[in-house]
Amino acid sequence: MSNLAILAALGAGLFSARKADAQTAARSVEEHADMIEGLIAQMTIEEKAGQLNLLADPFRFRPQNVNPLDGQGDPAKVNDAIRAGHCGALFNGVGAEAGRRIQRIAMEETRLKIPLLFAADIIHGLYTVFPVPLAEASAFDADLAERTARAMALEGAVSAIHQTYAPMVDVARDQRWGRVVEGAGEDVHLNEVLATARVRGIQGTRGLADRDALLATPKHFVAYSAALGGMEYNTTDMSEATLRGVFLPPFKAALGAGALSVMSAFNDLNGVPTSGNHRMLTDVLRGEWDFEGFVVSDYTSEQELIAHGFAEDGRDAARIALLAGVDMSMVSGLYMAHIPDLVAKGDVPMSRVDEAVRRVLRTKAALGLFDDPYRGMDARREKAVCGSREHYALAREAGRESIVLLKNEGGVLPLKAEGQKIALIGPFASDLDVFGPWTIWGDESHRISIEAGLRAAMKTPSDLTVIKGCDIETALEGGIADAVLAAGQADVVVLALGEGSRFTGEAQSRTEITLPEIQRNLAAAVAATGKPVVVLIRNGRALELSGAVKDAQGIVVTWFLGSEMGHSVADVLFGDHSPSGRLPVSFPHKSGQQPFSYDHKRTGRPANPNLASEEYTARYRETTNTALYPFGHGLTYGKVSYATPVVASPTMSWDGTLEVSVDVTNAGEVAVVETVQLYIGDKVASLTQPGQRLRDFRKVALAAGETETVRFTLNREQLEFIGAEGAPTVEPGAFDLWLAPSAQVGTPVRFTLVR
Structure with missing residues (x-):
């Protein structure tokens, strides 16, 4: 009951019979518990x-491309289901005024007058769209992640939404998988930090009953991102150590931050579909972690137990999912159709149904819905909050903090806002596909293209020439010729290349994570002019870069940055802000290196990364066993250097800590923000370990010419790994430690943990 301890209703309500007093605490947990029983x-x-029956909202439906059965649901039938008490929640409908009309049905036309729960897929913004989560992870900034999640929640909370299906906390190590874009990348620690921040931002810090809070739903439980071959919805097969050491920790962090809902996944895990996996949904989630909220299936995932070959039919699928621990069924209708018969015939005990209902009702109570069922349904406040000036300013800030400068040969960047002729070329030069995937309600009237952003920043906008050159995957008649002509007349070329939003996200797995051939041809033709080239990459995953793209003087990862994308890009390209983003995913030399993460284990025949060809070692014939641009990599406009790290002592006591530090110098002429990363490597352990793991990071502002000593305090918990018994453990012995700007550089120092 700890997560239900605060039920304050802070003035959101307009419910005439039971309007909440903003100065008065809601009824106690005990009173709500008695009411629920x-x-x-x-x-x-x-x-x-x-x-336990969650239906798509047909009243506030907006056409979308995020689910296979969009628009399903007859408003008249859903109306009847609500009146009969056969629907407890609706999802993916937005709007205060219409939400009030729907809630009134539940509150005035049903026998028990239990408020509906309204949920939505608000992944990285509602009306104001922020950078896609993978992009924002590049900022390595928990405070920024919390602030954008807070703004996202504010817009949802005034639009008659109580719950969002976010954050996604799946650790993603295969860039072929389309949903990499929704999470925080390949590293466990970064995922933990951002999961915590995003839950805090979504739910706020004043309790779920606060009018500006949304219920967070970390997803997809569990190991969905480890699908074989990076293929969407595919099977997952892994060891217990990998499951507990890589894929479970971000969920535990999200629940530790107070999330009261979890979404089960589509995949099977070691032969058991996760939406029917009692061990994960009950033994781990409830038994080990004491989770008190409710589990909601992903879109028909409990019905898909049939296709998995794990259930005979819909009735059997409902039985398996419910007994495994799925409390709420999304869209399939299987719970509504089969629970009465399952209970009547003794296949599911009434106590299990009551338990699921109790969890759902307690969460509704935690959200303050029994005190104020019409929270968030004031159309005037909705209009004032959504798409506010402050939110767009935050979107612009988040966008520029998410940009990663991979390469800046010869100081081609920053560009000059005056006195430099710029040719902006490529399929993403002027387009408005800036939101990225999983954007349903974004305000399409506020989308800043790259062209618009650059022109707004230039002293003489006519110095910018814009040529499309080609479409995303197809040629344009005369397009490349026009691009070459424009490049030849410019001082510098900015090539806007990459993936469209339909290349990434759910159901967008790729066999080759490359730029389309026509874009590579465009880049080669432009590069042949001999003019300096800066490539802007729009993407939702790490990509293989090759040819003229790889060889460009400047390479900038811009991702999908949301509503203010063009302004954010201009802020960085023209040097108003030095880039500070770092890669949350490793850019490989070749697509065939997938799955790839920097923290891969050592092998018995390790490859020497400095040798181009070395037989009988763990490597591919075509490339070294490294990344082209590793996890954590990102340049600034300064000249940053690191001294050798210093450890306060060669030993760390078992119950003590160890102070470690490094001098970081900016010898450049502009102020920068540097992200100092702490990695550790266990030299000898009872189970083989990764060569290095990120355990902490710190962003530090450095003025031109400044040196700062960046300090960390290391403790024994940061040295732990999952042992043979499936529990965290640590063993005495030697460890390497890096304080470095990325996972692939730096000089390690050694210390010893002693018992």
Whole structure:
């Protein structure tokens, strides 16, 4: 009950009969608990099943490309289901005024008058769109992640939404998988930090009953991102150590931050579909972690137990999922259709149904819905909050902090806002595909293209020439010739290349993570002019870079930055802000290196990364066993250097700590923000370990010419790994430690942990 301890209703309500007083705490948990038990005692089995039945919202539906059965649902039938008490929640409808009309049905036309829960896929913004989560992870900034999640929640909370299906906390190590874009990348620690920050931002810090809070739903539980071959919805097979050491920690961090809902995944894990996996959904989630909220299936994932060959039919699928620990069924209708019969025939105990209903009702109570069922349904406040000036300013800040400068040969960047003729060339030069995937309600009237951003920043906008050159995947008649002509007349070329939003996201797995051939041809033709080239890459995953793209003087990863993309890019390209982003995913030399992460284990025949050809070692014939641009890599406009790290002592006591530090110098002429990363490597352990793991990081502002000593305090917990028994453990012995600007550089120092 700890997560239900605060039920303050802070003035959101307009419910005339029970309007909440902003200065008065809501009824106690005990009173709500008594009320909930009373409701459960009164419910018919059909009404109980109804509370576990989540339907698509047909009243506030907006065309979208995020689910396979968009628009399903007859408003008249859903109306009838609500009136009969056969629907407890709706999802993916947005709007305060319409939300009030729908909630009124539940509150005035049903027998028990239990408020509906409204949920939505608000992944990286509602009306104001922020950078896609993978882009924002590049900022390595928990405070920024919390602030954008808070703004996202504010817009949802005034639009009659109570729950969002975010954050995604799947550690993603295969860039072929399309949903890499929704998370924080390949590293466990960074995922933990940002999962915590995003949950705090979504739910706020004043309790879920606060009018500006949304219920966070970390997803997808569990190991969905480890699908074989990077293929969407595919099977997952892994060791217990990998499961517990890589894929479970971000979920535990998210729940530790207070999340009261979890979404089960589509995949099977070691032969058991996760939406029917009792061990994960009950033994781990409930038994080990004491999770008190409810589990919601992903879109028909419990129905898909049939296609998995794990259930005979819909009735069997409902039985398996419910007994495994899935409390709420999304869209399939299987719970509503089969729970009454399953209970009547003794295949599911009534106590399990009551337990699921209790979890859902307690969460509704935590959200303050029993005190104020009409929270967030004031159209005037909705209009004032959504798409506010402050939110767009934050989107611009988040965008520029998310940009990663990979290469800056010869100081081609920053560009000059005056006195430099610039040719902006490529399929993404003027387009408005800036939101990225999983954007349903973004305000399309506020989308800043790269061209618009650059022109707004230039003293003489006519110095910018814009040529498309080609479409994303196809040629344009005369397009490359026009591009070559424009490049020849310019001082510098900016090539806007990459993936469209339909290349990435759910159901967008790729066999080759390369730029389309026509874009590579465009780059080669432009490079042949001999003019300096800066490549802007729009992407939702790490990519293989080759040819003229790889060889360009400047390479900038711009991702999908949301509403203010063009302004954010201009802020960095013209040097108003020095780039500070770092890669949360490793850019490989070749697509065939996938899955790839910097923290791969050592082997018995390790390859020498400095040798181009070396047989009988763990490597491919075509490339070294390294990344082209590693995790953590990112340049600034300064000249940053690191001294050798210093450890305060050659030994670290078992119950003590170890102070470590490094002098970081900016010898450049502009102020920068540097991200100092702390990695450790266990030299000898009872289970083989990665060569290095990120354990901490710190952003430090450095003025021109400044040196700062950056200090960390290392403790024994940061040295732990998952042992043979499946529990965290640590063993005495030698460790290497790096304080470095990325995972692939730096000089290690050694210390010894002693018992």
